[in-house]
Amino acid sequence: MKKIFLLLIVFVTLSCGSDDSSINLAPTDSFNRATMLTNWVDNIIIPAYTDYEGKLSSLKTATTTFTATHNQTNLDALRAEYINAYKAWQYVVIFSSIGKAAELDVTRWVNRYPTDNAGIETNITNGSTDLSLPSTNIQQGFPALDYLLYGVAADDTAIVAKYSGINYSTYLTAVVERLQALNTPVLADWNGSYRNTFVSLTENSAAGAVNIIVNDYIYNYEKYFRAYKLGGPIGIFGGGLRPEDVESYYGKQSKVLCLAALDAIENFFSGKHFSSTTNGESFKSYLTYLDTMKDGEALAPVMIAQMQLARTKINLLNNDFATQINSDITPANTAYTEMQRLVAMLKIDMMSAFNVSLDYVDNDGD
């Protein structure tokens, strides 16, 4: 009997101990998660943030030039920088629920649309430029720039003329500077201590970096890509057709931005280094590694084919989604259906293969 008790005690201790085991051996199997994390951070995340920071800086320069000398040439140059920066944003939004970006809640400020143009006009009239006030989150960011550069007057001449008043220029500058202020600390954090912290989180738990990235990636796809860019405006979630809800409603850049976002999503999936053709460890190679263990159809090629199909359907749409929605909704619905199909693959097939839970469900299993 004593033997049995001893055995019981030994095993019970063992099993309880496993709960908070802090031993963390570096992975040495044929798929190395640390390598994948390093690839993500060093070749994708930090370069994307650096690029975005650079684009914001160019945007700032163009803003300064335009506010000093407001003419059509400078407006065109500014608009070009605005679109460049907006596209660059699509590459970093995937990581906006991680680290400093999450702490600053950047998505809340940078890209909430439709923008509040009435609020913007009031701010301009009152000369109020404090964009850290909670209520101002839809009076700033790219959607506000979109309004300021394309929507404040009926035509370009009238728009340029608006900036002869100091208030418009001041507000424009404040919006651009606010974008910079929201990104500089995020980039600094990644370049600083957070990089190593993140790369070391190799365990499979809610706090593990792979799990965090997987959850954010899917969240970004479902919400910022699928729902905001197309689903909402075509009335998928109720409220009928809402063409005014498209991204860049005034600048009519919705398709370009949507495609940029899809590129960012696909590149990250494939582990493609930022602005390079080299591929590193990624969801794709991780899935390929797991696929080799199970029989049946390989998942990664199916998912990439689905992304390409979605891109084909998006490409068929008008450059301005609002115009598309107002003229013929059918191609927009088709594009949405293909975007939607990938949600199921991400949430079911990829999550199952990685065996990470969608968010952290704290409960016993069977």
Add this chain to the structure above:
Amino acid sequence: MNMPKHSYFSKTTSVAPLVIFRIGFGLLMLISIIRFWYNGWIETQYIQPKFFFSYYGFEWVKPLGVYTYALFAFCGLSAFLVAIGYKYRLAIIAFFISFTYIELMDKTTYLNHYYCISLLSFVLMFLPAHVQFSLDAFIRKKEYTTIPKWCIDSLKLLLGLVYFYAGLAKINSDWLFRAMPLKIWLPSKYDLPLIGNTVMQEEWFHYAMSWSGMLYDLCIPFLLLYKRTRLLAFVAVVFFHVFTRILFPIGMFPFIMIVSTLVFFEAPFHQKIIAFLRRKLKPVTTLFTKNGIINLKSYTYSSKKIVLPLLIVFFSMQLFLPFRYLYYPGELFWTEEGYRFSWRVMLIEKAGYANFKIVNKETRNFFYVENNDFLTSMQEKQMSTQPDFILEYAHFLGDHFKKDGHKNIQVFVESYVGLNGRLSSLFIDPNIDLYQEKESLSHKDWILPFKDEIKGF
């Protein structure tokens, strides 16, 4: 019932294993309730959700709002009374009812081991687990040393059934010949020390675990029954449950099974534990008793004529229930018709995605539902892979939007499910208005057929 004198049902045995079982069961249940409470799960699973999934026929069982805490307290208290054997009959009946009520409140939280606990407590209601070394016996100053043999055997039978059926369910082509779902689950445990990046990543290990798991479940009841193999079997039980505890988030279940398995040991083992406990308690007990307790020989049932047939019916049902799936067409793992209450434990990796579309039949206007407006992530996860959940939720949505003033409501679902590593595919017929479908025990013909074949039980 007229029994011959030496028939099985007139055999007697020591009460000690049942007493130890009662104490172990009561204490573990008390700990389970405290742990559940401490983890904040009463709040997150029974108070916060806006909607609860019901079992067919038990739609009236709902959480009690803030009084749900009282229900758990009541359940924990009755578990404690069972352990100490005070007003045992009343306590175990109270435990059975409150625990089962808790489990019936939301189908989302169904776990085989909760069902197992409900059944064990049901059987315990009819067993004289309090006639020795209990507060009841102490107060009545009366203890019995023997009870009918079938009392202990009924617990062994129930535990044996759980294991055996769990093993039987593993005899299927996915489990044995594709090593699924272990091939998905084990490699993801790469962060375990020593084994995580070695055997956990090896295909042969996944197969070895699948096959040994199946053989273990099938054989363990028999190995526990025979004296010669019993100790070995118990070591296997402890090892198996501890190993699964390390791998999977299965809470208290391993400990409950390990302690329950002790009932298979011979009486002297349990008598030693009781003797040990009595020595420890002596300083307290002598304060209250002067004359000591009268030792009576054999406990006999006064209501044997009711209890025995009742338990026979109960066990017959237990034998039959896991096979009820044969009544339904289609693949069991896909439709899950007849899946629950059948000891299919940790058997499939299933994930789904269900997107509900509310349509106005007249205007054809539609919109999609955000599931997290109504469901917790755990509820959504369960709902998206199980047709009965999908149907109940569709009706809830229909009623909800009707109340909101929507008219001519139709509810459609676009749902995909992936099973054991297969690519996800359409699960429910997207052209069926679920708002018009009724829940019943008959086959749901709007579940799309499974595109592959899984052979076996």
